[in-house]
Amino acid sequence: MQSEPILQDLIQALRCLPGVGQxxxxxxxxxxxxxDRQGAFKLAQSLAEAVDKIGHCSVCQTLSSADICGLCSDDRRDQQLLCIVETPADVMAIDGATSFKGVYFVLNGRLSPLDGLGPADIGLDKLVDRLKMGVIKEIILATNPTVEGEATAHYISEMAKKYSVRATRIAHGVPFGGExxxxxxxxxxxxxxxRSEV
Amino acid sequence: MQSEPILQDLIQALRCLPGVGQxxxxxxxxxxxxxDRQGAFKLAQSLAEAVDKIGHCSVCQTLSSADICGLCSDDRRDQQLLCIVETPADVMAIDGATSFKGVYFVLNGRLSPLDGLGPADIGLDKLVDRLKMGVIKEIILATNPTVEGEATAHYISEMAKKYSVRATRIAHGVPFGGExxxxxxxxxxxxxxxRSEV
Structure with a gap:
C-alpha cells in the first residue's frame, strides 16, 4: 500500500505500549x-516532558522529577518506618490503598541471580547505608510473593537483623472477595x- | 498521595487512547x-509530527500529509474505479486485503439525519463534482452494513444513476471461518x- 509514512511511523511507535499490537x-x-487531535497533542507533550524530567529519587529510588521525591521530603511522614517494594507502581498502589504513613524504598527489581541481578543492582548497598544511620526502626517487606520476591525479602530481613532493625512481612492469604x-x-x-487469633 | 504531578499528567494524557482506563x-x-524511555521519546515525536502534518487529502478525504494522498496521485491506479468507504481505516483494511487497484473516496462518516449529518457533511458534494467530470465508470460501495451505512450506500447509488455511473455493493454474507x-x-x-450460481 502507498500508505502515509508518518501514519505508519505513528502506528509503529504506539506498539511500544504494553499490550498494544498492530x-x-x-x-x-x-x-x-x-x-482527538487535542488529546494526541497533549499526550505528545506529556510524554516528552515525562521522559525529559522524571528520574529516580536519590533517597528511595522511586520515579521523581526532583532529586528527592515528594514522599521522602514530606516531614509529616514517619522516617522510622520503611516499606520495601519492587517497583514505583507498588508505591502508588500501597499509598492509594493503605493508611501507611512511613517512607518507601524502591528496589526497581528483585534479587535474581539467574538474570545476573545481585544486591548492588537493586540498590541494597544504599539500603545498608540507610540502616547504618540508625533512624529506621522497622522495615516492612512488601515484595511480591514470588520465588524471587520471597528470596529478596529473606535477604533483606537478614540484613535488618545485623543492624538490629525489626523486619516484618505483609500478610499473604486468601484475598477479600476470593472464594x-x-x-x-x-x-x-x-x-x-x-492464621491468627480472633 | 504526594505524587509526581508530571507522572499524573502522563497517566491522564494516556487515557485519551481508546480502550485505555486508569x-x-x-x-x-x-x-x-x-x-522503554526510548520508545516513549519516539512516540512523543511521532505523535507531534502526525498531529502537525497529517490532514485530509483534497481529492479523496483520507488522512494524508500531502495535499493529494499517495493513492490518488499514483498513476498506476485505475481512476475509473472508485471505492466509497466510511473511514481512512477502511482504506487501509481494503488495500491490505484485496487486490483492488482503483481509487478511494472517504466519507469520514455516513448519512445520519438524527445526528444532523447530511450529504454535504460527508463530502457528497465533492463526490458529485467528481462524477460530473465523467472519468469514473464504476462506484464500489463499501460502507458498513449498518442501517446508516446501507442508507448512505443507497443514496450514493441513486446519485450514480443520475450521472449514468455503474454502482456496485460489496457482498455481505457468512464470513470465512464462520459457523x-x-x-x-x-x-x-x-x-x-x-446467493450466486456455482
Whole structure:
C-alpha cells in the first residue's frame, strides 16, 4: 500500500505500549487523528516532558522529577518506618490503598541471580547505608510473593537483623472477595500456616 | 498521595487512547518510564509530527500529509474505479486485503439525519463534482452494513444513476471461518437472498 509514512511511523511507535499490537495501534492512531487531535497533542507533550524530567529519587529510588521525591521530603511522614517494594507502581498502589504513613524504598527489581541481578543492582548497598544511620526502626517487606520476591525479602530481613532493625512481612492469604474453592493451593496453605487469633 | 504531578499528567494524557482506563494508563506510564524511555521519546515525536502534518487529502478525504494522498496521485491506479468507504481505516483494511487497484473516496462518516449529518457533511458534494467530470465508470460501495451505512450506500447509488455511473455493493454474507450455527439471522438471511450460481 502507498500508505502515509508518518501514519505508519505513528502506528509503529504506539506498539511500544504494553499490550498494544498492530491492530490496537492502528485503532489508536486513527482514533487520535480523526477524533482527538487535542488529546494526541497533549499526550505528545506529556510524554516528552515525562521522559525529559522524571528520574529516580536519590533517597528511595522511586520515579521523581526532583532529586528527592515528594514522599521522602514530606516531614509529616514517619522516617522510622520503611516499606520495601519492587517497583514505583507498588508505591502508588500501597499509598492509594493503605493508611501507611512511613517512607518507601524502591528496589526497581528483585534479587535474581539467574538474570545476573545481585544486591548492588537493586540498590541494597544504599539500603545498608540507610540502616547504618540508625533512624529506621522497622522495615516492612512488601515484595511480591514470588520465588524471587520471597528470596529478596529473606535477604533483606537478614540484613535488618545485623543492624538490629525489626523486619516484618505483609500478610499473604486468601484475598477479600476470593472464594476458597478457587484459590490456588499455595495461597491456601499459606493462609492456614499464617492464621491468627480472633 | 504526594505524587509526581508530571507522572499524573502522563497517566491522564494516556487515557485519551481508546480502550485505555486508569489502570492501563498507569501500567503504560510505568512501563514507558521504567523500561522503554526510548520508545516513549519516539512516540512523543511521532505523535507531534502526525498531529502537525497529517490532514485530509483534497481529492479523496483520507488522512494524508500531502495535499493529494499517495493513492490518488499514483498513476498506476485505475481512476475509473472508485471505492466509497466510511473511514481512512477502511482504506487501509481494503488495500491490505484485496487486490483492488482503483481509487478511494472517504466519507469520514455516513448519512445520519438524527445526528444532523447530511450529504454535504460527508463530502457528497465533492463526490458529485467528481462524477460530473465523467472519468469514473464504476462506484464500489463499501460502507458498513449498518442501517446508516446501507442508507448512505443507497443514496450514493441513486446519485450514480443520475450521472449514468455503474454502482456496485460489496457482498455481505457468512464470513470465512464462520459457523452457520453462530451467525446472526440478519447475515444469514442476507447470505441466502444474495446467493450466486456455482
Amino acid at each position: 491492530k490496537s495501534a492502528q485503532r489508536m492512531a486513527f482514533h487520535l487523528l480523526e477524533r 476458597l474453592e478457587y484459590i490456588d493451593s499455595g495461597t491456601l496453605s499459606h493462609a492456614f500456616s499464617g | 489502570k492501563s494508563a498507569q501500567r503504560m506510564a510505568f512501563h514507558l518510564l521504567e523500561r 452457520l450455527e453462530y451467525i446472526d439471522s440478519g447475515t444469514l438471511s442476507h447470505a441466502f437472498s444474495g
